[in-house]
Amino acid sequence: MAVSMYIGTRNKDLTATASEAILKGICPDGGLYIPNEIPKMDCSKEALLDMDYQELAYQVLKLYLDFTEEELRSCIASAYDEKFDTKEIVPLVKKGDVWYLELFHGKTLAFKDMALSILPYLMKTAAKKQGLDKKIVILTATSGDTGKAALEGFADVEGIEIMVFFPEHGVSPVQKLQMTTQEGKNVFVAGIEGNFDDAQSAVKTIFTDKAFAAELEEKGYCFSSANSINIGRLVPQIVYYYWAYIQAVKQGGIAWGDALDFTVPTGNFGDILAGWYAAQMGLPVGKLVCASNDNKVLYDFFRTGVYDRNRAFHVTVSPSMDILISSNLERLLCHMAGQAATQTQMQALKEQGTYTIDITEKRIVGEFATEAETFTAIQEVYRKTGYVMDTHTAVAYAAYQKYQKETNTQTPMVIVSTASPYKFTKDVMTALDSSCAEQDAFQLMKALERVSGVKIPNVVAGLAKKTILHKDVCKKENIQAFVRAHLQ
């Protein structure tokens, strides 16, 4: 049975169809939309084993969206095509004792492409279904990867404007270049003086500012979000957990029905939450190891039940995980404890920066890796297997090693690999060879090509020659003014 309705995490009476939820992005009270009931997968093992990525995506998405078969298949065909540099879309590769689920074969070399290649099509279809007569303004806060993936997905899409805010001093040089060189008539990009949490809070405030919404509505605009607070981001991510499981069976690594564990490098809790949804749908997921970097607010939470953002913010070599307010955790809380408790906890988070709960969900295990452990993981995996991981994947690998030591588990493990090492060449190459620290981004790419044997992807090879088109830097308190100024 497909999802009949989406409801708010802070108020279950705030209901929406899937199309409405995708267009709104966030509930009017600042809560997030969740399915009122998580659907069960209704395909047989034989059917699943026979599917390509596109067909599997259809079988999963149809359970969550109020789209016709024709609409949905058209969105999927437009999203998962030659933009990806491999026909299988998401390779599952075994190196040493573990599998790596390579989610970085899309246009921007990070897992965000998995959802952001399809979100523009979902949004356009939803707008058509709703008879929306306004221009959609996508406001996006990014820790580095969402921004570029959203820009690629939405650039020059008719009826949509896309605005991206990234932490001016908190992204890698390649990430920054990818965003500031973005072409397109409808794109606005600005650095902000602040970190990701500042950007995300400012954007969330704009979403819930009724007066500002009314002012823009008069000018013919409405807001939506490309962040993982939008269910249109979350749902396409469920697909690759099924895909990983099916490939592991096909490769003979597990028998159908056996448990499979996943370690997920986590920031805003969107990726891992999709894995949790897959488990609720009936996929035999064992444990989901939630891997954090030094910003280990989630590690502490899953160990103690105390969420506490009152702590120093660390800028790490895995910037896409430098987050202290993991938005999607709110969805898990609501599934565990209901709307009333979630409302109270989110209020406490806002006012005191902390809340405490009794964690009833035992499938998720918190682990974390320090910067030193992350570098060691890159070296060790390379030395043992010749495989070069990016820094985020390395956090996951180091977390997996700790988990393995603690539990002695025999369950096979998938490391969710969220970015290509070509996005983080400096830190990856410095881990492998400290003499690389002095080289520029493009010398580093050549060095990485030599050691990894993986060709420099076209999308980053060309960056050096591109013109920087976006130079704005704004203070976090001026984001609203920036938005207003650019929508005249």
Ligand SMILES: *Cc1c(COP(=O)(O)O)cnc(C)c1O
């Ligand atoms: C966004 C991102 C993450 C974190 O994913 P969440 O869904 O925010 O938890 C991890 N690694 C990379 C490379 C990312 O871009």
